[in-house]
Amino acid sequence: NAGVTQTPKFRILKIGQSMTLQCTQDMNHNYMYWYRQDPGMGLKLIYYSVGAGITDKGEVPNGYNVSRSTTEDFPLRLELAAPSQTSVYFCASRSRQGARGTDTQYFGPGTRLTVL
Amino acid sequence: KNQVEQSPQSLIILEGKNCTLQCNYTVSPFSNLRWYKQDTGRGPVSLTIMTFSENTKSNGRYTATLDADTKQSSLHITASQLSDSASYICVVSFLTGTASKLTFGTGTRLQVTL
Numbered sequence: 001n002a003g004v005t006q007t008p009k010f011r012i013l014k015i016g017q018s019m020t021l022q023c024t025q026d027m028n029h030n031y032m033y034w035y036r037q038d039p040g041m042g043l044k045l046i047y048y049s050v051g052a053g054i055t056d057k058g059e060v061p062n063g064y065n066v067s068r069s070t071t072e073d074f075p076l077r078l079e080l081a082a083p084s085q086t087s088v089y090f091c092a093s094r095s096r097q098g099a100r101g102t103d104t105q106y107f108g109p110g111t112r113l114t115v116l
Numbered sequence: 117k118n119q120v121e122q123s124p125q126s127l128i129i130l131e132g133k134n135c136t137l138q139c140n141y142t143v144s145p146f147s148n149l150r151w152y153k154q155d156t157g158r159g160p161v162s163l164t165i166m167t168f169s170e171n172t173k174s175n176g177r178y179t180a181t182l183d184a185d186t187k188q189s190s191l192h193i194t195a196s197q198l199s200d201s202a203s204y205i206c207v208v209s210f211l212t213g214t215a216s217k218l219t220f221g222t223g224t225r226l227q228v229t230l
Contacts, residue, residue, distance in 0.1 A: 004159070035220075041222055042120065042205070042219070042221055042223070043218075043220040044220075045218070058217075092159075104165065105162065106162075108159050109157075109158055110157070110159055
């Protein structure tokens with residue numbers, strides 16, 4: 001299994017541009033997540049999905065959109081990029097199992113995004 | 117407000133030495149506590165997961181403890197190696213609606229030197 005893969009690894013955007021961060025997992029996990037990690041800060045949840053066709057907002061959803069048309073893919077869309085969206089973005093997935101949510105989240109390698 | 121605080125922010129130790137990282141949390145309702153290792157430029161990787169009924173869990177040279185009464189956890193690393201150089205992130209899970217959600221600490225950056 002490749003686990004969780006993300007593309008691209010790096011990207012520089014100009015203010016106002018848009019882009020899609022891709023995330024794919026091959027573990028047949030129901031749950032998928034998008035986080036951003038700013039320097040010196042803990043990861044913040046942007047959006048999550050509990051299965052194909054179902055998405056919900058996390059702590060910091062403004063400026064982002066997601067879709068979940070398949071179990072494997074969970075792309076994150078940035079519309080009208082702003083400097084405040086400069087960050088490292090991590091996608092994660094987990095299976096639906098375990099008492100009291102004791103299932104492991106598997107993270108992708110991240111996408112480093114700079115908005116200038 | 118759900119919060120996870122870690123200390124120290126950073127730590128430098130000699131190879132072969134032990135160290136202990138601390139985590140205090142105010143997350144409610146508590147579900148479980150996780151420790152992750154994050155190498156530079158990589159995604160976090162799970163080390164341990166503990167529920168409220170577990171007070172110790174080991175993964176090789178890593179041993180996590182949990183005191184659910186005082187809402188404290190520690191991660192002890194034994195006989196450190198250069199490859200232990202990384203950020204260690206304490207993450208507390210709480211249950212809400214249809215999914216559990218995670219509150220992340222800011223991490224302790226550990227550097228192991230010769």
